[in-house]
Amino acid sequence: MAVDNHHDEAEQSTKIGFLIVRHLEDGSYRAGLLVTDETGKPLELRATGALRPDPIQALIYGDTLVPTIAEQLCGQPLIDSLREQPDVIVADHEAFLPLHNDDRPVVYIRRTGQELEVDVDSDVDPQERRSEEVLRPVAGRFEPVVLEFARGIEDEARQLLRSKFARLFEAFDLVEPFDRVTKALDMLHEQQSKKGG
Amino acid sequence: MLRVRDAALRFWTKLPHVHPLGPCVITEDLLLVWRAKLVGPLPVTQYKVRTLKPAALTDDLAAFPFPTTAEWQLLGKPLIANVEFDVFCPSCNIVGKHFLARVTAQSELPRISREGRIRYEPKRTEERSPVPVAEFLWEAILVVLQPPLDLNLSKIVDLPHELYDFQRPGIKFLAETRPGALLGDDMGLGKTVQAIVALRVLFQAGRIRRALVVCPRSILRQWERHFAEWASLLRLSIVDGDPYVRRGRWGWAGRTDAHVYLTTYGMMRQDIELLGRRGQDDSEFRFDVVILDEISNVKNPSTRQSQAAKALPKRVGWGLSGTPLENRPGDVVAEFDFLHPELFAGATDLSNSQVRDRIAPYFMRRRKSEVLKDLPALTHTEHWLELTSQQQDAYEKAYETGVVDLREKGEQVTVTHIFALLTKLKQICNVDPRTRKSGKLKWLQENLEQMASDNDKVLIFSQWLESGVDEIYQHLPEERTLRYVGEMSSAKREAVVERFGSDPEKNVLLLTYGSGGHGLNLQAANYVVLFDHWWNPATEKQAVDRTHRIGQTKPVFVYALWVKNTVEEKIYQILEDKQQLFAEVIDSLAVRGADRTGLSEKELFGLFDLTPPRSEREKKKPTVEHLLALSPDQFEELLARIYRQTGYEVRVTPATRDQGIDVIAYKQDALNPECIAIQCKNHKAPVGRPDAQKLLGAATDPKYSQAILVATAGFTHDCEEFARKQGRLKLVGGQHLCERMQDLEMSLGAP
Numbered sequence: 001m002a003v004d005n006h007h008d009e010a011e012q013s014t015k016i017g018f019l020i021v022r023h024l025e026d027g028s029y030r031a032g033l034l035v036t037d038e039t040g041k042p043l044e045l046r047a048t049g050a051l052r053p054d055p056i057q058a059l060i061y062g063d064t065l066v067p068t069i070a071e072q073l074c075g076q077p078l079i080d081s082l083r084e085q086p087d088v089i090v091a092d093h094e095a096f097l098p099l100h101n102d103d104r105p106v107v108y109i110r111r112t113g114q115e116l117e118v119d120v121d122s123d124v125d126p127q128e129r130r131s132e133e134v135l136r137p138v139a140g141r142f143e144p145v146v147l148e149f150a151r152g153i154e155d156e157a158r159q160l161l162r163s164k165f166a167r168l169f170e171a172f173d174l175v176e177p178f179d180r181v182t183k184a185l186d187m188l189h190e191q192q193s194k195k196g197g
Numbered sequence: 198m199l200r201v202r203d204a205a206l207r208f209w210t211k212l213p214h215v216h217p218l219g220p221c222v223i224t225e226d227l228l229l230v231w232r233a234k235l236v237g238p239l240p241v242t243q244y245k246v247r248t249l250k251p252a253a254l255t256d257d258l259a260a261f262p263f264p265t266t267a268e269w270q271l272l273g274k275p276l277i278a279n280v281e282f283d284v285f286c287p288s289c290n291i292v293g294k295h296f297l298a299r300v301t302a303q304s305e306l307p308r309i310s311r312e313g314r315i316r317y318e319p320k321r322t323e324e325r326s327p328v329p330v331a332e333f334l335w336e337a338i339l340v341v342l343q344p345p346l347d348l349n350l351s352k353i354v355d356l357p358h359e360l361y362d363f364q365r366p367g368i369k370f371l372a373e374t375r376p377g378a379l380l381g382d383d384m385g386l387g388k389t390v391q392a393i394v395a396l397r398v399l400f401q402a403g404r405i406r407r408a409l410v411v412c413p414r415s416i417l418r419q420w421e422r423h424f425a426e427w428a429s430l431l432r433l434s435i436v437d438g439d440p441y442v443r444r445g446r447w448g449w450a451g452r453t454d455a456h457v458y459l460t461t462y463g464m465m466r467q468d469i470e471l472l473g474r475r476g477q478d479d480s481e482f483r484f485d486v487v488i489l490d491e492i493s494n495v496k497n498p499s500t501r502q503s504q505a506a507k508a509l510p511k512r513v514g515w516g517l518s519g520t521p522l523e524n525r526p527g528d529v530v531a532e533f534d535f536l537h538p539e540l541f542a543g544a545t546d547l548s549n550s551q552v553r554d555r556i557a558p559y560f561m562r563r564r565k566s567e568v569l570k571d572l573p574a575l576t577h578t579e580h581w582l583e584l585t586s587q588q589q590d591a592y593e594k595a596y597e598t599g600v601v602d603l604r605e606k607g608e609q610v611t612v613t614h615i616f617a618l619l620t621k622l623k624q625i626c627n628v629d630p631r632t633r634k635s636g637k638l639k640w641l642q643e644n645l646e647q648m649a650s651d652n653d654k655v656l657i658f659s660q661w662l663e664s665g666v667d668e669i670y671q672h673l674p675e676e677r678t679l680r681y682v683g684e685m686s687s688a689k690r691e692a693v694v695e696r697f698g699s700d701p702e703k704n705v706l707l708l709t710y711g712s713g714g715h716g717l718n719l720q721a722a723n724y725v726v727l728f729d730h731w732w733n734p735a736t737e738k739q740a741v742d743r744t745h746r747i748g749q750t751k752p753v754f755v756y757a758l759w760v761k762n763t764v765e766e767k768i769y770q771i772l773e774d775k776q777q778l779f780a781e782v783i784d785s786l787a788v789r790g791a792d793r794t795g796l797s798e799k800e801l802f803g804l805f806d807l808t809p810p811r812s813e814r815e816k817k818k819p820t821v822e823h824l825l826a827l828s829p830d831q832f833e834e835l836l837a838r839i840y841r842q843t844g845y846e847v848r849v850t851p852a853t854r855d856q857g858i859d860v861i862a863y864k865q866d867a868l869n870p871e872c873i874a875i876q877c878k879n880h881k882a883p884v885g886r887p888d889a890q891k892l893l894g895a896a897t898d899p900k901y902s903q904a905i906l907v908a909t910a911g912f913t914h915d916c917e918e919f920a921r922k923q924g925r926l927k928l929v930g931g932q933h934l935c936e937r938m939q940d941l942e943m944s945l946g947a948p
Contacts, residue, residue: 034342042342176345183341183403 013038016168017086018177019078019096019106021070022185028052029066030189031074032181035084040172044084045181047188048074070095079104088164092178100150105161108148109174133162135169142173340400340430340456356394357426361747363568364391370561371395377514377536379492381562384519384739385746386569389423392488392517397428400456405485407456409509412490414461418691419718420490421459428457436460436468443468447475458484462494462502463871469505476510483510492516495535496528506535519739529556565745573723575745577755582640584625584760587632592625592763600805609826612809615801616838617831619764624664626760627729637728637758638672644756649677649704653751654697654722657707658740660729662848666707669728678705683712683846683863684872697721710736711846719743723751728758730765734772767804819938821931824909825881832879833859836907839937840873857895874904884908886916893926905929 016038021031028050035044051069053061061068075096079089089106091097100106112134131149147165149158168174360368364387371378372395382388392410399405412420417437424433434455436446443464448455460468476482487509489495495503514536529552530541540555541547547555565572584592599618603610628635641657648655659665662682670680681693690712697706698721706722710731722744731737737757745753759765802809827835837847837860845862860875874896878884889906896904902925906912909931912920920926929937 040344042339045338045342172344179403180342180345184338187338187341 014088014164014168015043015084015086016174016177017079017082017089018181019075019089019091020178020181020185021066021074021093021095022182023066024050024189026050026052028189029069029074030185031070031078032185033078033082033089034177034181034184035082035086036177038168038171040177042180044082045184046078046081047185048078050189066093067095067098071098075099088161090174094148097148097150100153102157105153105157106150107161107165109165110146110148111175112144112146131158133158135162135165135174142169143175145169145175341403343401343430345402360390360394361387361568363563364394367391367561367563368395368398371515372398374559375513376539377516377533377559379516379518379532379536379556379560381518381560383563383565384742385565386519386563387747388517388519389420389490390427392490392515393423393427395515396457396486396488397431399486400428400431405512407458407484408486408488409458409460409484409511410488410490411460411462411465411506413494414463414687415690415712416490417459417461417687424457424459431456434458436464440467440471444471447471462506465509466502466505469508472509483512485512486515487511487513488515488517489535490517492518492532492535493528496531498531498534503531503535507538519742533559565742569747572745572747573749573752575741575753575755577741577757579757579759580640581759581761582636584763585629585634585636585639587634588625588629588636591629591631592622595621595625603805603807606826610807611823611826612798612801613827613831613835613838615805615807617828617834619801619804620834622764623729624661626763626765627659627661627664628668630664633668635668635672636760638669640758641669641726641728642672645673645705648724648726648754652701653724654704655706655724655726656719656722656740656743657705657726657728658710658737659707660710660731662709662846665728666709669707673705673707677703678707679703681706681708681712683709684848684861694719708740709846710740711841718746718748720746720748720750723749723753725753725755726758727755730757730759730768730772732768764804771800819935821909821935824879824931824934827879829877829879832909833877836860836875836877837862839934840875845871845873857891871902872900874901876904876906878906878908880908881910883911883913884916885913886919889916889919889923889926889928893923896925901925903927907934909934 014037016036018034018036019031020033021029023029029052030048030050032045032047034042036042051073053065053069058065070093075091076099079099086104089096089099089104090109091099091106092108092110094108096106097108131151131153133147133149134144135147136144147162149161153161165174367380367382367386367388368391371380371392380388380391382391396405396408400408410420417435421433421435424431432455434446434448434457436443436458437460438446443460446455447458447468487506489506495506497503516532516536518532530544530547533540533556537559540559541552544555595618599621603614603618606614624630627637645655657666657669659669662684666680666682670678679693679697681690681697685693693706697703697719706719725741725744727737727740741753741755759769798809824832824835833849837849840847840860840862847863848861850856850858850861857876858874859877862873862875863871874892876888876892876895878888884906888908889912892904892906904925905927906920907929911930911932912928917928920928
């Protein structure tokens with residue numbers, strides 16, 4: 001699905017994709033990708049159907065189930081289907097980070113304190129180490145967020161991204177659109193469940 | 198060329214939900230790429246399909262990108278055929294049937310709009326042409342995809358106009374007050390807009406999913422327009438029309454819910470059982486917010502309307518009312534029975550201050566004079582006119598005869614007698630019934646040109662139809678004058694308002710206080726003439742507020758016409774005193790002094806230098822004997838008052854042309870204006886079947902929804918049997934009438 005109310009100014013400004021995956025109460029997964037302009041106004045939404053792995057699939061995939069769903073079964077098809085290709089994608093799950101590329105970076109973003117910080121990377125190759133930045137908004141307007149970049153990202157690219165997000169964070173809360181996509185996915189799920197889907 | 202036959206339209210959807218190899222991406226392609234396949238009684242090859250736009254469609258099976266309007270043309274033999282449109286997902290190759298359009302020869306094929314609607318001629322109605330689920334979903338989802346609106350509204354976006362500063366706290370009050378809120382701002386301060394923006398904020402924040410607005414019929418379209426202007430993202434379902442249509446619009450037949458359902462009190466009352474059944478089908482079904490506009494419509498807890506409102510499955514209730522002065526404490530308690538049922542549960546004998554204190558957290562009211570400093574000036578001018586000589590003769594004769602008659606009645610005189618004389622005299626002040634001469638009409642004719650010039654427009658209000666609106670209409674140029682009265686159909690009334698606003702030639706609008714005093718936005722006018730005067734100053738204020746409200750850019754001039762040396766002068770003095778009271782108590786619930794008529798019994802008797810009989814207290818309880826003492830005219834007038842008091846616009850038919858119908862009562866708040874033919878029999882003997890038959894014969898016109906025969910002494914058994922078999926005929930006996938009057942607190946001792 002896409003919104004076609006493209007604004008001229010929106011086409012000039014940075015387009016941001018907000019990518020989430022939801023594990024629903026009935027055991028299924030849904031993912032959604034909302035593209036907005038710099039002010040958070042929606043330009044396009046793509047959503048997946050419900051994916052309901054059976055017990056055998058869950059057993060076989062193990063810990064890689066969610067990353068597989070997120071990256072391969074949901075993330076990439078969603079990005080490919082976009083009409084409004086975003087300049088940058090922020091994701092609510094680190095499993096989306098492998099979708100990063102230099103032309104269209106992917107950043108995992110979360111509120112500070114959302115995850116327990118455990119330093120498990122000390123013995124890991126620097127190339128594989130998690131790369132995080134804390135972003136604090138001006139005048140405490142929003143709760144601070146943590147940006148986590150794809151492993152192996154160049155320092156220069158990381159700094160560029162950091163500045164870009166710092167600028168965007170001045171205009172609106174970078175985590176808030178996840179709520180919108182969540183609500184949209186819930187509504188989709190509810191509607192399609194009612195329709196027998 | 199082929200045409201869709203709307204009756205044969207079918208629609209269904211099978212959106213793929215689980216991909217055999219993983220998730221199926223619901224992409225735009227899935228939802229918006231279609232395949233068309235022509236099937237029919239003859240092989241497909243008998244037909245040729247070609248696209249006019251875009252050019253992707255080929256032969257009998259093709260796909261085209263959905264966002265573009267596609268125009269199709271089927272060329273072939275003039276036969277009936279079916280066209281199936283399949284939804285197609287190129288990424289997983291899943292195809293689901295989407296809808297089937299049956300087409301016939303020699304007409305146009307459907308156009309598929311970007312929303313997926315089939316367009317065809319003649320213009321279709323929404324309920325007969327379902328649209329794909331995808332559109333409903335998208336519209337439902339689009340709201341929650343918008344950036345959230347801050348309840349502080351400091352940075353509210355995408356509003357068509359700037360909100361007034363005072364409206365922001367009103368919006369916040371509605372959005373945050375639980376479990377119910379009553380917004381009682383002065384009329385013209387934008388209660389509708391505040392409610393709509395509050396809904397929008399809550400929808401956008403994902404805090405509500407479904408809302409219901411119930412309003413009087415006269416302002417249904419106004420709500421619709423405001424929704425389109427202030428919250429176009431919200432999907433609105435107007436629940437109106439016949440039961441089949443309404444059923445669809447409440448969200449049955451597999452249709453996805455709207456965000457907001459908009460209906461009238463009449464429809465709500467009729468459909469409450471339907472909604473109850475839906476609640477049984479879906480235990481989660483409820484309205485997150487129910488708004489009752491003009492909440493005084495549910496102030497009588499014994500009515501079906503109030504009971505239906507209370508039975509609505511809801512989480513939060515909002516009430517809107519611009520006339521708290523009319524709200525006596527009992528009314529407010531009844532309204533909160535809907536808004537906050539626990540607030541007055543078990544409470545009895547509460548004082549006004551106790552009631553006020555309890556509702557304080559749930560009640561907000563701002564006065565226009567306090568918050569709208571920038572509204573154009575309002576100039577109120579009284580014009581004291583004289584009766585013409587013909588009017589003077591008629592007035593004096595009626596006055597002398599009437600007063601002598603009252604004095605002769607002595608202790609038997611009641612307020613009803615007083616009221617009948619008063620009405621007669623006031624009508625003569627408007628126009629002499631014999632010669633049609635009128636000082637007020639003369640003034641109007643002399644001054645109208647000056648008022649209705651330079652793009653200015655005039656509203657003229659009267660209390661009556663015949664001796665008011667109709668009479669004035671006959672004396673003004675037809676090409677510039679419009680009428681707006683309750684007996685018109687709602688469609689016609691809407692057309693009148695629309696034309697008055699848009700047609701520069703039509704610059705005079707005549708209204709009765711009853712039909713045009715509430716809810717209408719008539720800012721196109723900036724002159725208001727109060728041709729005569731209601732019993733209550735609050736009603737006149739409502740009339741003026743039709744023009745002096747948000748959106749008015751010109752100064753508003755109000756001309757009140759009064760006649761010197763008549764009862765109007767005496768009434769004026771009393772209303773002046775009441776106006777003072779109005780100013781003092783407007784923010785209070787202590788409004789005992791301002792009842793519906795505005796005039797107390799003592800004041801009414803005082804108009805004719807009489808004092809109420811000593812047995813006043815007894816007289817307040819009407820009895821059949823009291824009724825039998827009334828003349829036929831007085832009895833008809835009593836019936837007229839009863840119906841006026843219950844919200845009807847009433848016409849008392851002339852005695853010589855009544856055709857068996859004495860009073861006609863119109864109610865505006867119904868699907869088709871309710872119209873009741875009433876015959877009054879104030880006889881000492883019971884009324885028999887022939888009278889009932891005669892009434893039914895006189896009321897055969899389909900405009901009458903019901904016939905009511907009122908007989909003080911009751912009915913014969915034969916007559917009752919006859920009425921039982923007639924669905925349209927209702928019998929009302931004298932005792933029932935007395936009880937009804939007591940219910941309405943309008944005993945013979947108080948009009």
